[in-house]
Amino acid sequence: MFKFGSEINNDDEVIPKRSKKQMAIVERHRELLLIAKDIISVEGFHGFTMDKLASTSGYSKGTIYNHFASKEDVIVTISCEALKTLAQMYKKAYGFEGGSRDKVVALHVAYRIFSRLEPVLFMCVLTSKTPWVVEKSTSENIEKQNLAEEKLVEIADKFILDAIDVEDLTLAATASTDALIFANWAVAFGSNALLNNATNSQCIQRIEDPYSVLYNVNIVLDGMNWQPLSSRRDYKKVWREVEQTIFADESAYLAQIGR
Amino acid sequence: MFKFGSEINNDDEVIPKRSKKQMAIVERHRELLLIAKDIISVEGFHGFTMDKLASTSGYSKGTIYNHFASKEDVIVTISCEALKTLAQMYKKAYGFEGGSRDKVVALHVAYRIFSRLEPVLFMCVLTSKTPWVVEKSTSENIEKQNLAEEKLVEIADKFILDAIDVEDLTLAATASTDALIFANWAVAFGSNALLNNATNSQCIQRIEDPYSVLYNVNIVLDGMNWQPLSSRRDYKKVWREVEQTIFADESAYLAQIGR
């Protein structure tokens, strides 16, 4: 469904001239990430070993280690690509026809769909934030991940600036757009992380509502006084509309595999 | 500062009769967890090995494995104890003299202080939610962790029920207390996880406000329409008051070590 590092024709990725050989290396890099993802999804993080990655891909261990500094580095790299994929989905959400708040809802739909569509990628992002992984990755890779994260923040920024522009949202003197992004990010990250992982928690089982993320999002956006408030507009409908228009393929696929 | 599993005289822990030998085992269990925490805090999750735990504690490897099924099991057990410690802090927060919303602020102060005071414990909770760890722990231990989590939820429930009682908060027909707990939990979990881990994120660096968690909490509580709204009461002051009264010792300690 998603291709790692597929070079979408957007201005924010400068593609340097590469020799045929270097192209092959880049190609293999992608291939390896894809295989790694598959192994993780079938055998878990522990079942995923560098030996397995080597034997499954058909390359030798040394070659694998030419691409990645460590096993953990593979995880961080996957997380980077995941963030790039997410960025694409955010851009798509930005294109949703609707009010400024509708668009933010679309953004959260994108995040939720992503987390269900690619649980392994989502887990990689989560796991990459863990010292267990950070401790063993190269600083360059961590840097790359931060950059990818920053791009995501930039996109999120546009949603907020637009809302301020059309006066659906007023920035309090004390708050920055960063603070608002942070609030959205925190609630989305927290909600999705808990929903995807703490599924054996009684509290979360009791909710079992497909719109529980939306409830939290509504609370946060109402709290920001982002117009129109949830009492005056049916955001469940908006959520569904987003699912059925710009993310129709993804939603259909999710429904089909029953997730 | 905190003792693992210190048997506080509360009704929710039944202490069965134990022989002297069994007492010694329980005692050692605590000792081992404390040592494990120290190793992790100094050498990280990778520097923490079962051999090191054995040699540092002076016990043999076999004995260590009598206590814990695996390395990951140690993490989950620490996380359990962390949740119990947190529960104590939540109870303390519940005792804060003030309105229902003041108390919730106290609850979030507790969470924030805990995450700064015991970053390793906090990381263990986060890491325990990761498949990397879950995959390798015994199901009993995971069950224990869920139970500990559920107790936390029970305490949180009281804050909300009280607020409904005094009509500071009205439960919408669609929402359950679980949903409200989930919203608070998600924002607290997300905010603290991101603040503690994504410190190299530009977006988060730009915030650098000690009250950024409070901003998010205010947004969420305002969004729930929890009275009095943040526009009508200075919750920064409440936050400070909580820090300086019921968590005075912890705050002083944090200030002292500059964290």
Place this chain on the structure above:
DNA sequence: GTCATTTTTTGACTTTTCGTCATTATAGGC
């Protein structure tokens, strides 16, 4: 096309650490 040079690949090897288990030690009842 060929040879020299650079780059890449390989997989055997070392190291590390997890987890096991047969053996040894100990505590406590009689």
Place this chain on the structure above:
DNA sequence: GCCTATAATGACGAAAAGTCAAAAAATGAC
């Protein structure tokens, strides 16, 4: 003081991470 159940030990096997000298392949000058 003896006996049995329980716990402790650490040598050992297995698994996986990570390394590196040697082999192979690509490149480019002539």
